[in-house]
Amino acid sequence: MSEVFDYILECLQKLLPEFKIANAVIHFDEASPHMHVVGVPYGKEQSVDYLRKYQKEMYLHHKHYL
Numbered sequence: 001m002s003e004v005f006d007y008i009l010e011c012l013q014k015l016l017p018e019f020k021i022a023n024a025v026i027h028f029d030e031a032s033p034h035m036h037v038v039g040v041p042y043g044k045e046q047s048v049d050y051l052r053k054y055q056k057e058m059y060l061h062h063k064h065y066l
Contacts, residue, residue: 008035016041
């Protein structure tokens, strides 16, 4: 299962190169395994809108792996 989360982090970095991951924690203690990712946007687009733009797309793209 952790290989899936590693893959998701790699895809996140490719999709959002200006978002640097500070921490990523996988939770197996609930009904559905999931990951919390904490990061910092930097560079030319340092806005929350920049991250929201891809949030739904990332979820829909990767939810079939979980």
